Each structure stands twice: as structure tokens, then as C-alpha cells.
Amino acid sequence: MGVRVGKWLCLALLGGLVTPLAQAARIGEITQTNWQSQAIDFLTFSNPAVMHAIFGSLFLGTVCGLMGCFILVRKLALLGDTLSHAVLPGVALGFVWNMTKDPVAIFIGAVIAGLLGTVMTQLIRQTTILKEDTSLGLVLGGFYGIGIVLMRMVMNLEEGNKAGLDKFLFGQAAALSRGDVVVMGIIAVVTVLLVYLLYKELLVTSFDIAFARALGLPAQWIHYLVMILLAFAVVVALQAVGVVLVSAMLITPAAAAYLLTDRLSRMLLLAALFGAGAGLVGAFTSYLSTGLPTGPFMVLAATGIFIIAFFFGPRYGLVSRIMLKIMRQRRIQVENTLKAIFQVRERGGFKEEGVTLSDLAARRNVDGRVIEQEVRRLERGGFALIEAERLGILERSVFLTPRGWEQACKVVRNHRLWELYLTNAAKLQADHVHEDAEIIEHVLGDDIVMKLERRLDFPSRDPHGKLIPGQKDMERGFILSDEVNPVEVLP
């Protein structure tokens, strides 16, 4: 019955994907199950197998997370996949060595097979016309084929204790023995120590190989070290995650961490945490029922973390970037309305302080409702006030606040300065520069504006002969004058 509930738990995890498959008749069976006792069993560590599973998944998650970061930043993501499939023949031969699931023999066999596969991809790439992706796929498939044949032959043997050997394909954390966990722990400690001690060397060789060589670092040897540690990581994770899915435990936590930070040290820390977390969740879920493989659950947990980072990461998350984009668009829109108010007033020679909504709508070339919204947004932002015209005319007008006036001047100044710059410096025709300035006016920062002003010798008029608002105009409030710039007045 535990099996049944485990199955339903899988369904819950898979969410809506399989809901059409749900059959009402089977729902009733959930109540008759003992997955709760399995869960309590797990959470109270009452069973040595539980302890092994917990420590094993913590170790493997940490190691895979750390090494995943390095293959990710070295752009070798799928080398992990090839390596993990290529270890399978080594696992089978390691078993044959003394006909039992000896962790050390299997470890050595797997590491040798994995490194052999890595070397072969490199050799194929160097000595033939075949490209990198082909060599990776070739070694992956070929070695995996050898591994499958060897595993089958081992299974056909009559002698030997083959229990748990089939778990290498999809993983079973609960099948970890004490010896397995000890090997995993040693590898985890070695990896963490090496990454800690050689952090600078690994950092430099990962991002700037030429600089590393210039520093006199043995870049090639460090590359081999990374490959060996990678093989270690794959082999450590093998029994709990399974050959097929180990690569995901390398790539996914590291990719999630990569979405959250720009520093390698933080990325390593986060990836190790994510890996260990995913490992624990996977071990727990698959323990709830007999016969459930661990690897797929670990991978799904890791993918869940990645999805959260993908959407909600503070800087690179999709949602935050969309929010940023919306904010920017809103700001551009506000600036465009301010500019339109300025232009309407300019046409009237700045005699009127207020601008009627219909004038504004005509200037912006949009209908009244849209203008209403835009102006309300200005009011909310403290850029303008909406009032009925005082002289008895019923139509409402917009009045800029000092802040609104300053902002409007800035946008118009940016626009006209840029037009002038394009005609003077880039020798464009005066009637070709408007579209460009229309975009850049929202982006120019204060320091660039200063540089432009200096370069154009503090101009007062744009190529179309209109006045460019200066600092004094912003302070004065409403009228533009020709004698804005003290520099021009001086001589």
C-alpha cells in the first residue's frame, strides 16, 4: 500500500501534467496507506538506511553543485552529461573486479572510464574533422552502449552478489551502504578542500586562460584537476542519482545559482546549498514508497529551484526584468507627456502657464481619454496639477510644478542637445536627427549631458533654431531666454 501512496505523491509532484490520468476510483485508496509512517521514519532518522541516504544526498549535492559551477562557467555543461554516461562500463568492470558491489573498486573503475571518455572526446576533436558536439554525443552513446552490454553480461552471471547493481541506472539513495557513504564523504571533503585552497587558481583559469598563463599558472594541469574532480563528482552521485540523470545534478543547481549572482564564490556557495537541498528532497520523496527511484526526484527538486530562480531572481529573474521594463516604459511615457506640455507652452511663447487637455491631446496625437490617464499619472508623481482655468473657461488645464518643469526642461534639453550633436559632430542632416534624439533623450545621464554641452561649446539653440533650456531656465521656472549661459555672456 505504501507503493500506492508513493505513486500518488509522484502525481502531486508532477502537478497538472498528469491530471487527465487521474482516476476517481483510486483516490479512495490513499487513506489506507502508511506513507505517513514512512515520512515519520525518515524525519526521525530511526533507520540506518535513512542516515545513509541523508548523508549521501548531502555529500553528493554539495560536490555536484560545486563542480557544476566550474563546468558551467567553462562552458562545458554537456561534458558532464557525456562523462556521466561514459562511467557505466567502469561501474560494471569495477563490479567484476571482485564480484561484489565494492565501493572502492567501482569508484576506481568509474573514474577511469569517465576520464577515458573525456580524453577520447578531446582526441576526436583534435585529430578528425568531427566537431565538438559530435564527439561528445559519440562518446556518450558509444560508452553507454558498452556499459549496457557489460551490465547485462554481469546480470547474466550466476555467482556474485549483484544486489543494488541495477540501481546505478536510475539511482536509489536508500540502497547506499555504510561503505558507499564513507567514500562519498571522503570525496566531498577532498573536493571542498581543493576548491577552497585553489579558489584563486580555479577562478582565473575558468574566466581568463591567457591571464592565467601570463601569471605562470599551470592552466593545463588545473584543467585536468577540474576534470578529475568532475569525474569524482559524477561517481559520487552515481548510485543515488543514477547514470542517466547525474548531469542534471551538475548543471541545474549551478545554473540556478548563476541566475542569482555574479561572483563565483557566492555561486559556488549557492550551488552547493541548492544541490544538497535537492538531494535531500529527492531522497525523502523516494523513501516514501518502495521501488521509487531517487534520481528523478532529486532532478525535479533541482529543476524546481531553477524555475524559481529563473522567474523570481532579483536581478536576472524574468519577472524582475519585466517589472523593470514596465517601470522604464512608464517613465518614458511620463517624460513624453512633460515634453509635450513644454512644447505647447513654447508655442504660446510661455505666456500661458496652464495647458489645456485638448491642446495636449492634439500635440501628443492621442485621444482625450489617454491624455487624461497620462496627466493623472503626472499628478500622482508630483509633476503637475490639474485645475480648472481660472478665467471662467470650463476646460481643465495642466500646470507644471517646479519639479515637473525641471524634468520637462531636462528632457527637451537632452533632445535638442543630441540633435545638435548629431548635426555638428556626426554631420547628419538636420531633418534626420529627430528620431534618434527621441530615443536617446530618456537615457542621457547628467555627466554625459555636461560633456555634450562642453563639446558643443554651451550652445543656446538647436539645429532647428529652437532654444535649448539651460540650468537657469530650470531654476527660473517658465521663460526661456537667449542669454542662458554665462560662458556666452562673458566675452
Next chain:
Amino acid sequence: MIPDFNWDAVIYETWQFDPWGTFQIILMGFFVAGSCGLIGSFVVLRRMALMGDAISHSLLPGIAIAYLITGTRDASAMFIGGVIAGLLTVLLVEAIHRNSRVKVDAAMGITFSTFFAVGVILITAFADHVDLDADCVLYGEIILVPFDAPVRWFGVPLGPESVVQMGSVFLGLLVLIMLFYKELLVTTFDVGLARSLGLSPQVFHYGTMGVLSLVIVSAFEAVGAILVIAMLILPPATALLLARRLSHVLVWTVVLSALYAIIGYHLDVWLNATMAGTMVVVALLIFCVVWMSTLVCRRWGQHAAMEAMESVETLT
């Protein structure tokens, strides 16, 4: 561990006692390797080898859901499920790498491993409901081909269902390649020229992807989800070391596929492993032999060139 090699048992008796069954199995192996190899040639040349890897892993949940919904090994439902899963992978990979700073290869790794995980969980959770198990995912079952329901065409017995299916995929692929040979050649090697000729590389790219998913789905039952990738890449990779023209590469691919099937079958009988696996082993061995001989030839060629230069030098 390795059984004794017995000529009679491994080679002679297989043909003596059940020639028709043996032939069917080998034919099936040939069709699988041939179809994979033909489409694989374009996949390798277009540098999409790892996309093939991704699709072959990720069609598993599609197939599993199709099984669970229909409750049978209905080929058409399986096709639809697999192709949908394959397309979803392509779209998701593109979505991830376009909307974040994760590179394409990492996006691929994340996507296909997630899909594969979902597939494995579905299969193990519902193992008692469908005759689809983890073994099938891993090895496939070419050797059981003669036991399939036979297909008749206007009363003429054609052979077991799966062989006929795979055979039609193979023939269809051959016809497609013959019809669009020039277009495929141009869009594969020179995108700029293809555009100037009015061909859309995009159409052929997605066409190749579509046919690739189709071939992978149909080969799935025979060789399993993962060994497909070996069948996709090994024949064209070997052929590319042997030939320089696309047409020659394709011919070599077909010849190599026949070799894999014949030798792989007998190796399987000898080792009692699994035919998909032994075919891959044969393929890898042939690749290694060809690779080494190209290296030796090149070294030889260099040596000859050096000697010729030296003799020229001594002459002058």
C-alpha cells in the same frame, strides 16, 4: 564472464533453425540504424548532435503519457506524444536561453533531464498498468521482433508489424532525401547561398528537427531512449571519416548500418546481452578502427611527403 565462442551456436545455428526470424531481426536492426544514420548525417553536419541527445531523452514522458492515456502500445498515440514532447523541448530550450543568461547547452541539459525524470517517475509509478518498464527505456527489444503481429498487405504477408513500421520510416526517409537532396545539401552547408536561391533555411531546420523526432520515436521501442543517440551519431561520424561528399557519406551510413545489424546480432547471440547494446559496441569498434587507420594513413602521408621533400632537396 565472457561465454566461450562457439561457431556453431553463434553463427551457424541461428541461420539453420530460424532463418526467417534471424533475417527479420537483422532487418529491423538495419532499418533502425539506417534511419537514425540517415537523419543523423544531417544532424551531425548541422551541429545539432546534442539536440538529438536532448530530444531522445525528453520524448520519454510524452510516450509514457500516451501509454497511460490509451493503455496500449498504440503506435500513433506514441508518435503524437513523443513528437509533442520533442517539440516542447526545442521550444523550452529556446525560451530558457533567450530569456536568461543561461547558455544553450546548459538550457538543453536542464530541460531534457527534467523531462526524462518525469518520464521515469511516470513509468515506475504506473509500471503495473502498462507493459512499459525501465528495461524497455534502456535497451529496447529488437530481439522480440519476430513475435510481433504480422502485417498483411492485400493478402501478401509483409512481416511483423514493427519491422514494417520501421521499414516504412526508412523508405520514407530515403524518398525524402532523394527528393530534397539539393535543398538539404545547400541549406546544410551554405545558408547564405540557400537564401539567395530562395530556399528558407528555417523551414529545412525545423523540417529536420521534425523528422528527427519522428525517427527517434519510432526507433525508441527497438533500441531504447538513450542508445538512439549512439545510433544517430556513430554511423555518420564514421562515414565522415571515410568520405567527403554528402552522397557518399549517406551511402556509407547505410552500408555501416547493415554491418552493425549483422555483426551486432551475432555478438548478441554470443554474449547474451542486448542487441541494441551490441550494435552500439560494434559501431564504436568500427569507428575506432576507421579513426585509427585515418591517423595511421595521415602519419604515413606526412612521412611520404617528408621523404619526397628530402629527395627533392638532395636532388637540388
